Amino acid sequence: MDRCALCKGKLRKHKELKDEVEIKGWKCSKCKETYFSSNELLKWEIFSGRRKNNVRKIRKVGNSFTVTLPNTFVRADNINNNDLAIFKRHKDGYILQIVHL
Numbered sequence: 001m002d003r004c005a006l007c008k009g010k011l012r013k014h015k016e017l018k019d020e021v022e023i024k025g026w027k028c029s030k031c032k033e034t035y036f037s038s039n040e041l042l043k044w045e046i047f048s049g050r051r052k053n054n055v056r057k058i059r060k061v062g063n064s065f066t067v068t069l070p071n072t073f074v075r076a077d078n079i080n081n082n083d084l085a086i087f088k089r090h091k092d093g094y095i096l097q098i099v100h101l
């Protein structure tokens with residue numbers, strides 16, 4: 001994206017504090033319309049407290065990266081220690097399929 005969808009003005013990189021969360025995007029140099037990627041808007045939702053459920057931080061443990069499962073899913077789907085998880089690519093990220101042993 002390098003032109004404004006509204007006026008075709010030139011877009012410039014832009015940073016904005018929204019609810020005390022810095023988000024990066026683009027701003028039209030002509031009409032001042034702002035644009036943000038869906039990833040930046042998700043980041044804003046998480047850090048502004050608007051999205052609380054089912055968000056986990058990815059952590060490095062040794063040479064691997066780990067992420068915990070929300071307890072509501074563990075209880076609802078009866079997920080147990082040593083069950084398997086299959087990651088499948090999806091247009092928005094990944095789908096996690098649990099295989100019970």
Ligand SMILES: [Zn+2]
Pocket residue numbers: 004005006007008009028029030031032033
């Ligand atoms: Zn514009």
